[in-house]
Amino acid sequence: MGSIELLFGLRKEGESEGLWVGHSVFQLPVTVQRYKGSPEALVLAYLYQFASGFSFHSDKPVVIEFSISQEKIAERTGLSLRVLPGAIQELEADKCIRVERTRDERGRVTLSVYLLLHSTTQEPLWTTPNIWGVCHQNGDRPFITAPKELLKVLMQLQPGARAVYLSALSMASVRIKMSFKVTPEDWKAETLLGRNAFNRGKKECVKRGLLKYNRQVLTLHDPATGKPSTKERQQRVYHKDAQWKFSLDDITGTEWQKVAEDLFKRSFTVGAAGWTHTTPDNICPFCKEGRAFTMHFEHSQWKCHQCRERGRIFQLLQRVQQEPQAQRVREYITAVLAPEKETADTRTAVLAGSVEDI
16 A cells, blocks of 8 residues: 555555455445345346456446346356346346347347446446446445455355345445444344344354354455455455545535636636536537536536536546546645635634734
8 A cells, every 4th residue: 555545544554454455356336235135136246346347447437338148147146037137127227227228120139238327326337447446436435345256155145145245245344344343233234134034144144154243243254265364465445434635525616616617727607506507618528519518516516418418527527637546636626726725724824813812
């Protein structure tokens, strides 16, 4: 770990990260827990595991979309072709994924393209070339950090045990620890299961060596060995409560407007509804059409009425600058707002000094 992690508060100096150290990992949203270990959970886990490699090895930031046959998904998840279509349709209905299907003249599906959607905004996720962490880099939090063996493990478990194991991974991801204290009541609530199903699932996970639970201390084991992990290679592990030097939620509408005007080198006029005027010179950076691009600084949102693209202003900065690294975009925002912040700090200091003089 270098100075970047310390600068942005991902961890404290001298503190080692304690979640799946030395393991190959990937991220998936906590929404996978709502399915309580059903086939939908298996499909979502597989799609995010596939997307992790797809994103890392991409050439440039693009929407994460890929074509996979149902036969392939069935093979990788162990689901039958009778069960799989229903699971995919359920994920579509819940807006976890989007599937764009191409059909022939007889109405038969010839191609299915899968897109992963943000848990909150339902916007497609983007690739981050050479950067690990699909959920983290797309601001989709909270999320689960899981070992690459997760899918294989889930295929061997009963649905209740899958829900128990996923909940254990979720709690560990928040704490960035392989061992932590949790009451049985809190753990059961995390699984969304009834008491009997929870107890059976927990017993199965313990029996398979996936975890240990003793005196309200839950310890995750290496899935490959069924014992506490002994791997030592350090790697970055993000979690939902990562503390940055500033929070995006703390940026005001006025500050977002200043950042946008610096980015596009022009001024914006805000209308009564909060959206900027769609003037001829406000050209969409993607479809290049005027009178279509607009932003809402107070809500930190943007959209184009022509190409239908939309999203958060922070993601807009990433796309326009072609900068997938979120920390570098934060540095840019900090640099733009630095003079204003320094002036505000100076005024506060002067005011404080005046009060002391009185």
